[in-house]
Amino acid sequence: MNVFCIGLSHHTANVATLEQFAGNATAESIVRQACCTEALLLTTCNRVEVYAVSDKRVSTDEITSCLMAKTNRNAHNYAPPFYRYEDSKCVQHLFRVASGLDSMVVGESEILGQAKKAYESARTSGAVGPYLHRLFQRAFRVAKQVRTHTDIARGAVSVGSVAVELAQRIFGKLSECKVLVLGAGETSERTARALVSRGVTDLRVSNRSLDRARELAQMVGGQTVCFDDWAAQCREIDILLTSTSSETLLLTHDILAPMLRERLDRPLFIIDIAVPRDVDPNVNEMEGVYLYDIDSIRAVAEQSLVLRRQQIAAAEAIIADHVVEFVDSISPGSSRMSQTTEHSSLGENALRASEL
């Protein structure tokens, strides 16, 4: 029994190369064409990987040919940077991938969903058998354990998620927060959506173009505020998200100071993602005001990534334990294998059915 992984990822190939191999094959076609006993195809924007089990060795070229089946290229003439992991290295690689350690943004959780989806797809088509089933179920368990026992997924790494995370650090539940979105650009829209997804219900949109404000308000379930009246809103809002194309500062210390006196016990979180900035940086010095511009948001994202990278060693240790345990459980000489064999002898089809 030979378990292996052949693939390409952002570590070894650019997007153009990845595109060449994405969408040309299915797990079922790989089982059929490469004579594997089991196969699973994991395709994301950053990787194309085949996990397979075979009785005899299957060459990388054979898998490459399957992945290029619908293209005119010949795998023998074209040498893409495929990597290949076998046995315990393959197990370790999958555990790392599922845990987000191999991702472009370390610790991102999207890959776990994508791996589950790939597993479901292969299972439905019948390409996954008992071995890959156990391997992937263990991988999902490892990923969960890594996320629970380390801070690998801690901290936000995009503008929208940093804004949401900081807002939650200040206000706790966002359901009672009043948010004003000033400027209706694409980043505002994404950030507003992120806030709404975390429970914000009172969202107001103000823009020089009232039509665009209405459009965004409708999209995120908010209400429109006339652009001339936006400053007065600072008396009651908790979060101000601004991203206008104004060439001058819209919010200064002098404008905000009298309004802050009326709301001394409530913090005001300002996210200024406009370039040039809409809010005077000195506003951050005011009591109860937390101003984050695009640079500071990027710095926070970078700090989060540093924190995540510090967790890699702890995550690798968890993975290493699971790899040893898993390899031991499937190796022919192990007592666990004996149990598995015994279990299988009760009826492999029944086992398959119950497991799958």
Next chain:
Amino acid sequence: MDRYLLIASTICFLAAVVHTAVALRAGVFHPMRFNFFAIGLGFIFQTAFLSIRGHQLGRCPITNLFEVFIFLAWSVALIYILVGSAYRLSLMGAFTAPLVLLLQGFALIAPIDTRHRLNVPVNSWLEFHASISLVAYGAFALACIAGVMYLLQERQLKTHQLHSIFYHLPPLTNLFAAITRLLWCGFALYTVGIVSGFFTGHPLPRIQVVAAILLWLLYAAILQGRHLKWLAPTRVAALSVIGFSGALALLWGITFTAELHQVP
């Protein structure tokens, strides 16, 4: 025997502190499990110690500085268990354990466990006054801890330098709500303590009375400023730290002068 209980209790709080330090250093702090258990166990040992000591003395065990420190540490742990977990102030245990450890460690190491032959009969009003005031100090101590947490988080948010600890601190508004409630709780208990002091039938040292009333006025001013929204949350947090420092100084003064009076 009773001292062993206290040592066991101190070891529990030390374990909570060490666990927190190691976890924070590794950046994998999961506070609710270990810390709450360690503090809970430490609290049980504290309670057993105070119970045994109380039976030995035949009165509330706050007869010397050593016992006062232990009673204060017990009050801090009690308020944490009652209030801290209710507000799910995740890292509060991490901040509470060092304070309790400091109080108990000092009490164990310093030669302050002097047994005096008390020539005053048991006075229930006096014992009620002293014990309720110490429980109030426990609430003020936790308000102080929440204040430190607030200031720490506020500083990180202002400077945009978010360290690992930032992600384990409760949200600012929740912390501020906790500070306010703890201050109200401590203030109510302290008011009862001061009022009951006038029913003891003993003439109290004037300086103690004045200092206690000044402390009461300080906390009253903080709460009034908070209620009327004159004080920003940052100032309330800072004042809760200052207030507890004053409370500790007053406690030290009261116990010190009381012991001086008892020395034959």
